[in-house]
Amino acid sequence: MKHSLHRRLLIILSVSVVAAWLATAFFTYWDTKRQINTMLDEGMVQSANLILSLLDHLPPEDWKNIILKRRPDQMVAYRFGGSETQEGAASPDMPDHLERRRNDGFSSFTNRAEKWRLYKAVNDRGGWVEIAQRQKVRDQMAENVATHIIHPVWLAVPLLAAMIWLSIHWGLTPLQTVARYVGSREASNLQPIKSDDTPSEIRPLITALNQLFQRIDRSMEKERQFTDDAAHELRTPLAAIKTHADVALQASSKEERIRAVQSLVEGADRAIRLVHQLLILARLDHQTTMADQTSVNLNDCLIDSVIEEMPNATTKNIDLGISGKTDGTATVEGNGDLLRILIGNIVSNAIRYTAPEGTVTVAVHLEATATVLEVNDSGPGIPEESFSRVFDRFYRVEGSSEQGCGLGLSIASRVAEIHGAHIQLENASPTGGLQARVIFPMPDALPSQPLKNGQTTPHP
């Protein structure tokens, strides 16, 4: 809920509505008070004018009978006289020790710590009237009226809150509809969401979601294809194992049984190797950064790989060795185990595709901008049209009768990629076969090097 749109809208709307509402209420309150004051002032002016006109029409002896009928709450005090010097009469509540005002119009004074507002009016014969009103009473009245006017506005607060809440809820309904729809989808359903009847604000989100679905679909399709291929590739050695086991069970002679069991073991070895390669590939697939990166001496890796592959080379009587020109000090930053897998796979491939009595030579040397690992064989090479595909998973060069699982070079190219290196293949081995070059650019070298024709990089 921390980043809820609902909450965000609620807060923004509430704050702005409350602010606007407070400003309106405050203005109304202030304006009401001002108007009440004006009204009271007008009352005072009217009272003064009434008395003045009475002074005009009545003889001075009747002046004491002039009593201004006042509403009790208005509490207007007054006094008047016929001339500047003469005082006619005064209401009892008029502060009596008050000096008469010189100027007519409104003014204010303080009497016994009470503030008063006074209005003085004169006529042209010297008659005068002073109307006074306690400021406290005036304020009280204004306050009462203003408060009464403001009162109903308070009622609007919960109403407004409810309406804001409901509006947000209704306003966000399409979003929730989409959310519910997406939420209730099957994981396998990656069909695009229809955005025809969704609000234009949500449409970009849906478009982005649909694009994501497409990408996921493609990546899942790739994954599915891989699993499919993997299962398919496992089936063949399993079928061979099962068939040879059946043959062994049905064998009528000891020799036949031993032959079948030997084939059975061979099949099991193949299945084990395939599973092993698949596991390596699966792990490499989810590895984007390299763990355990150290400075690895490539020559040490070469020696390990040559020792590892020696039995296979010996079986085919292939001369496997490290070139005398190898730079024993060449190192690259990386993971030794992965680099040994890379070298092992390329070397084992070279041995597999080289005819008996051939040679496979490995070497490491430094070039201007890169450390280069080279595997040369005396095999038939690879047809040009296969260059682009040999790094594909489960791809085997057509027509070759060799029984590799088609993952070796995929793994090698993936390890190279993780190490920032790339693999070049060329039918240009000095020994007449395929030359595989793994190029580790030096850290300070320019990243892009021009490639010659016929060379292949698995990952541009």
Add this chain to the structure above:
Amino acid sequence: MRILLAEDDILLGKGIEAGLAQAGFTIDWVLNGDDVHHAASSVPYDAIILDLGLPKMDGMTALRQLRAGGNRIPVLILTARDSLNDRVDGLDAGSDDYMIKPFELAELQARLRALVRRSKGITEAVLRHGAVTLSPSTRIVYNGDTEVDLSEREFTTLQELMLNAGRVLSKAQLEDKIYGWGEEIESNTIEVYIHYLRKKLYPELIRTVRGVGYVLPKEVQ
């Protein structure tokens, strides 16, 4: 029964070859799709076991080519592709059966026998002719109620004659069914097998068509 096996996996191919030989099948084995057509048009196989993922020409194309050329030989697809589409496509392309790797050897043998039987218009699993009963699956032959002990080759010769009852088989045709590629054919062996079959069963069972070959005369109902 002579079977053509098209399988590029050498280890599995060896297994199938050995396993089918145990059941008395004669196997010729090709490693790519190109050779399927050549082999099938030069030898009258009883059935073909066809892998789909073959180099040079995939199994499906080889199968279509075979059917387009009018070859009606029973084909059993043996593949790791198990999707419904693959199976439907395989059967629609003209295969007669479809098996998925890994498989039971016994089932492969039985299905091949069934395919061959069906292609010869035989509905029973056991072949009968006169007093002779031959079971291709158990490889046991009865003459009446007595079990007859036959050698592998004698059995195969009898089976071929019974499968083609009423049809004359030349000596060369019989040799084709009995010997695979590269197996050395000793001269007069067919005559020797026929001799022993007549002796172990009864002489009138197999009739010689002079200068042509042998036939199991159609039974008169």
